[in-house]
Amino acid sequence: MRQRTHLINALRGHLAEFGQVAPEGPASPKGLETALADETSDLPETVRQMGAISLEQIARRTEVIERLAAELEAASKTDAHLRRLCTIPGIGPVPAGAVAAFASDLDTFDSGRTFAASCCKHAFGVTLGLGPRQRSTGGKSSLGIGQ
Numbered sequence: 001m002r003q004r005t006h007l008i009n010a011l012r013g014h015l016a017e018f019g020q021v022a023p024e025g026p027a028s029p030k031g032l033e034t035a036l037a038d039e040t041s042d043l044p045e046t047v048r049q050m051g052a053i054s055l056e057q058i059a060r061r062t063e064v065i066e067r068l069a070a071e072l073e074a075a076s077k078t079d080a081h082l083r084r085l086c087t088i089p090g091i092g093p094v095p096a097g098a099v100a101a102f103a104s105d106l107d108t109f110d111s112g113r114t115f116a117a118s119c120c121k122h123a124f125g126v127t128l129g130l131g132p133r134q135r136s137t138g139g140k141s142s143l144g145i146g147q
Helices: 002-016 028-037 045-078 080-085 093-102 112-124
Strands: 133-137 140-144
Touching (some): 028 045, 045 080, 045 093, 080 093
């Protein structure tokens, strides 16, 4: 999804330099396609060609994302572990699949708080202050709040 977003934003930026402004969001590729197809605009032909290549790449990424989401949706109906994860409010097939794929055995975590801190650490490479910061000196450990 990140790659598709990068492609969309790059194409939006290129077209903006020629005065063609497209809205942000998931509907943006349709607006970009319309801007490129508009024969009355003064876009150079090379810009139109490069834009068409970018739109093809965006379409391929979208197809892959939709296929994977459909596979996760189907798996969440058949796999007992995914089905159980989907019962958590706000967790659908995609987050449940991510938890099942990347989280270690849930029994290794003391609480939901340590699990959330671990997930943020692995997903984003940073601690987001979800768990207490541990400070120690002279062999004595104390827990602090946040970052």
